[in-house]
Structure formats: C-alpha cells, structure tokens
Amino acid sequence: QMQLVESGGGSVQAGGSLRLSCVSSVDTYEQMCMGWFRQIPGKEREGVASIDNLERLNYADSVKGRFTLSRDNARNTLHLQMNNLKPEDTDMYYCAAPQPTCSGDDCYCDVGFERLNVWGRGTQVTVSS
Numbered sequence: 001q002m003q004l005v006e007s008g009g010g011s012v013q014a015g016g017s018l019r020l021s022c023v024s025s026v027d028t029y030e031q032m033c034m035g036w037f038r039q040i041p042g043k044e045r046e047g048v049a050s051i052d053n054l055e056r057l058n059y060a061d062s063v064k065g066r067f068t069l070s071r072d073n074a075r076n077t078l079h080l081q082m083n084n085l086k087p088e089d090t091d092m093y094y095c096a097a098p099q100p101t102c103s104g105d106d107c108y109c110d111v112g113f114e115r116l117n118v119w120g121r122g123t124q125v126t127v128s129s
Helices: none
Strands: 004-007 010-013 018-024 033-038 046-052 057-059 067-072 077-082 091-098 101-103 106-108 116-119 123-128
Touching (some): 018 033, 018 091, 033 067, 033 077, 046 067, 046 077, 057 067
Parallel strands (some): 010 123
Antiparallel strands (some): 033 091, 091 116, 101 106
C-alpha cells in the first residue's frame, strides 16, 4: 500500500524559493496520477500540480511559471520546486495520488484533486511579505 511522506516546507520571504519532496513507499507509477494540493483547515482544497504516467503535467493557473513538478523514478520521489513565492502561497502542502477525471473510458489527470486515493501528512509553507 502506498504511503507518502512530505518534506521541505519552511518559512521564506516573498520572492524566495522552496523545494518540496514526497517519498513514496512504492513505485509512484502504481497510481495513474500523482501531485500536490494545498489546504488549511476551513479552506477549500486547491490542486497545485499533477503528473500522469506519461509524464504529462498540469498546473493551477495561480502557480504556472513559478512551480515545477518533477519525478525521480529511481527514488520513488516527487519534487515540487517553488520559485518566486508569494504570501498567498502560504498553506499546508500535501502530496497525493488523486483519482483521475474520467469521461466514459477517457481518463486524465488534472488539478481538481476532488477525490484522493492516497495522501500524506503535509508540510507547512509560510511566505512572509
């Protein structure tokens, strides 16, 4: 059974960078979709980025051009490189395997993250102005 452990969160000033990592207990390709979402209690979940088994990437509009999702196959690890951080990026970041979005037999990965197969405990990111 897949288990995910995040690391790399912290506190930075606006304009700074952080690199989040997510180590999976099993091959990340066991799930069709992998990625990151962010959420704090009382707030709506926001998908940040996803990657599918063909390495196709999707990003939320709010992070496009600033965040980069990548996969290290040899280490069963996902990375989220976050550059030019803004105070509104402050949140708890979770690594997850979201369920794909399907229309009939056509399934794909997006940044909806409405239903999750697996998720980690999260890592806090705080950006000060």
